[in-house]
Amino acid sequence: MPAACSNDFQSPAQVPAQVLPPEILSEIFMHSVRNTPSESWLRVDRPPWTLGKVCCHWRAVCLSTPSLWGNLPRLYMNTALYRDPRVLSLIQTSLDLSRTMPLSLDLTIFVDADDCITNTIPLFHQILPEMHRCRELVLACNGHSLPLLNKFSGNLGSLQSLQLRSFGSSWNFDVTQSINIFAESPSLTNASVIIDCEGSFAVGCIPLPWNQLTTLSTTDIPDSFLLDVIRNAPLLKRCSFTSAWHSDHEWDEWFPAATRHIPITHRRLESLSLLSQPGDPSVPTHFIEKLFLPSLKHLEWKYMDSHTARLISLIERSRCTLLSLTTHAKDLNREIISLLGCIPHIRELKLRGISGESLAVMTIAPSASASALVPKLQNLAIELPQCTSRDIQDFIRSRTVDLELGSVQHLEVVKLSFKSEKLYWEIYHQLEGWSTHTPGDDEAYTSILYRKRVLENLVQVLRKGGKSQLLKVRLVWYNSLAEASSNLSDDRHCRLKRIWTAFWAPSRKNPQFKAYI
Known part of the structure; x- marks a missing residue:
């Protein structure tokens, strides 16, 4: 035992990281930054920036691991932080080191009319050349930023998932201007749209490639627009509609009016959620009376119990095999029990x-003889x-x-x-x-x-x-x-x-x- 200890002390010290293969070390690095808060990403004293300062071997592995740098923090355009040259330098370094790796971007753009005219947003011009790599995009914007977003058009060929939220006053949105931000997004299949504007707002101001979507969730969208979306999105499999409000507006600008009054038969839709926000029990559900959903398997709703009859009618006329049901009703009243009676395969x-x-x-x-x-x-x-x-x-x-x-x-x-x-x-x-x-x-x-x-x-x-x-x-x-x-x-x-x-x-x-x- 003493001899072994003597040999250990006399042998030269080795850095454990030098023994590990680069691929294993890169996996360890990825694990260390996986749960890094977004606000810590732009600090040079936190991972991944500190990993390359341990030794030259670690630095080489960091520089040769593009996936280590692909997840940028939440970026707020036109704020003092993202006008700082040091912060812009860190973002540019991350973009360079991530090379051709797909990007996941979370952008919040709030600009006024002067910013839109002068076009003086450094971070925007830094991100724009890399948008072709964006696979997942979370975008929150106000009305004045839409003309600026037109510069994204044609650069979103890799986009697969989109979360879009509009905020601010509706009068800031110029619906007469053509905003084809996502017109050329051939890979986009998953979309979430939230309208958080004061006053009415034409949701069609930001058109999406509806005909290629497979998943769609919306909040505060008029029901007449949702019907047109379902009619023109034949590949949809999963839909979630929260706080849909009734509107008689006809969306001739984006959808053909000739088929508007024809009942909708959607043969691919498997999951439908009809939800409402807290304190909003009066969300209309009469728009489902026009739907025929023969492939429907999963249904969720959070409405008043009086809406149950419409759901029963939907299931019976669609002749679907419902397998999953989620109801936020307070209890099982007679109507809901009758609903359970018509879905024996649940x-x-x-x-x-x-x-x-x-x-x-x-x-x-125990003595039951019937089903x-x-x-x-x-x-x-x-x-x-x-x-x-x-x-x-x-x-x-x-x-x-x-x-x-x-x-x-x-x-x-x-x-x-x-x-x-x-x-x-x-x-x-x-x-x-x-x-x-x-x-x-x-x-x-x-x-x-x-x-x-x-x-x-x-x-x-x-x-x-x-x-x-x-x-x-x-x-x-x-x-x-x-x-x-x-x-x-x-x-x-x-x-x-x-x-x-x-x-x-x-x-x-x-x-x-x-x-x-």
Whole structure:
């Protein structure tokens, strides 16, 4: 042993990084900057700038790793920070070192009429030559910036994903001017449009290549415009419309008027979300009366219960096989129950504020001889349940342990989100065979062991006498600051096809709870 120590001290010291291959070292560097805050990117004392100052080997790897420099921070045009020559130099260095790598840009452009006329925005002219590399673009702009954005036209050939938000006063938007910013974006398939302007605003002021989009989400867009978009976007598969407002305006400038009154049959649309912002329950849904969606599989809505009849009509006339339903209604009233009755193939269901009486409607009685409601249900999520822990356990048991109906699918995933800590713990404490918590030396560690032990009892109770199919139970306490999970992989669970998991609310007093896991 002394001889070994002597040899170690006499041998020349080596930098560990020099032993690592460049490709491994570059992966380590990428991991170190993956979660770097955007405000730290422009500081020379933070990664990735500091990585090249350790040694010449590290510097060579940094300079030869273009992906290390491709994710620029959020850039605010026409601000004092981005007029600083030192900051502009760092941005230019990042653009040069990223070479031909695709870029992800987040730009906020707020200019006045004078800036637009004088064209004096250094950062804009620095970014413009590299726009052909942009694959993902998050763009927020006001009305005066649109003429400036025309310079982007023809430089967005690699663009695949776009998030566009307009803000400011609507009178700043000159709708008479042709703004073909994204006219030549042959790869663009994913778009999100948010209109956050005071007063009315013609959304067609910024036209998109609708005919090639596969994913579209909008906020504060008139419903008449959305109908024209669906009619002229045959490749759409996923749509999410938030706070669509009713308008009788006809968009002849961007869409042909000849087909406006013809019912719309869209054969590719698979997912449709009809949402509203908080405090805005009066969003119109009558525009779906013109839709025929035979491929619809996923439906989400956050409207008043009186809109349910229109959704039932949509499903029946489309003759679609709905597999997933998310409703933000307060409870399962008669209309929603009738909706569940016309979608027997549903596999995923998300509800909010369900009562014990409503949950009992989906609970299968042991002596049931007829088919149950939503017999194919596999995944269920209930947010803020207004029922007892016994109601929840009876429902889970009826679709797992006590299930005898051959036509009913075994429940696989249950997610329960609580506001009350009392109800959260009752789900555990009412299980058979649960043991008393014995405090240990460390509160956080003992709590984790205890919850794991309670979870093992949950597994035994819910799956006693069941088949080899598994139930994944996820419990979320709303007041927690963090969320952790435990994988139970002891001997008596190894024969199962999956790993039983549960989520709990760890102690917020001990920030090192993750280390114990």
